[in-house]
Amino acid sequence: MTVTFRPATVADLMPVGALHQRSRVAAYSSFLPAEALAEPTEQAMGGYWVERWAWERDDHRMTVAERDGRLIGFSYLGPDDEGDPTTGLLNAIHLEPAERGRGTGRALMSDALAAMRARGWSGAVLWVLRDNTPARRFYERGGWSATGAARDERIGPAYVPQLRYARPL
Template sequence: MTLTLRHAVADDLTAVGALHQRSRVAAYSPFLPPEALAVPTPEAMGEYWTQRWPYERDDHLMTVAERAGRLVGFSYVGPDELDGVVDPTAAMLRAIHLEPTEQGRGTGRALMLDALHTMRSWGHTRATLWVLRDNAHARRFYERGGWTPDGLERDDHIGLALVPQLRYARAL
């Protein structure tokens, strides 16, 4: 079945949220405790995207991937901002999430290539992203796509778990 990429619309956001939660649980359960992944619920994640969308849609882009008319993944790109300072030369790949059954089918790669094209078309020369340090699968995926750690690290929360993250970068 053919994979189709398109820009998200407001009617996609509830389904995006539910997919986002399923993707997080599947990807992060090998290294995060179940209670960290129990919240937010898929419904709450849909509400999160629904509330976020109006404020960011002017300078962010969400692309959804569909197979046979069914949402199977999404990417989200926007400005590269660190500690309140926007880097005008860079854009950030803020998310790629897939239905767990889409792993290994080329969907993530298609979304990444599309995101890189979008950031390049915005006039940026560099792309960044944050990845969970313990997410070896995602780190290998990005490294195969030409991304490398740039030395910056931070901690963030997923549920109540404090999670170390690494920043990756690549030229566009």
């Protein structure tokens, strides 16, 4: 029952997309309407990752987490979306819903932060949905703090406020 991490391959992207959609539904259903989470389908989310990876694979890193050879989570990081060359952006940590609370998310975050340090970045940022209280607590326990910056993200028909968090590396 050991969790292992490895760099994602093209073959992982469709399963990552399906996991991503399941994770979103489980994490956001308490504060987003069902119609906001009905799309994209798991297949469409896989297609999103295939296309995104084609454009970003040179300067981004996806790590998959597996337990006994089965995909259970992933992280995705890259350069800061606001152009700060000293800062990395943690784009995503998503888990199979049954993995929440088992330490896999913390391990993925530690791995991502180490990868950011290895790239020479001195700070890290991320965006988290304002109403995703469990995720905000998770990041705050990991040393992240809200910066005061906010933006809205569209999820289906809903506009959802996001907060920017940061931490030193």
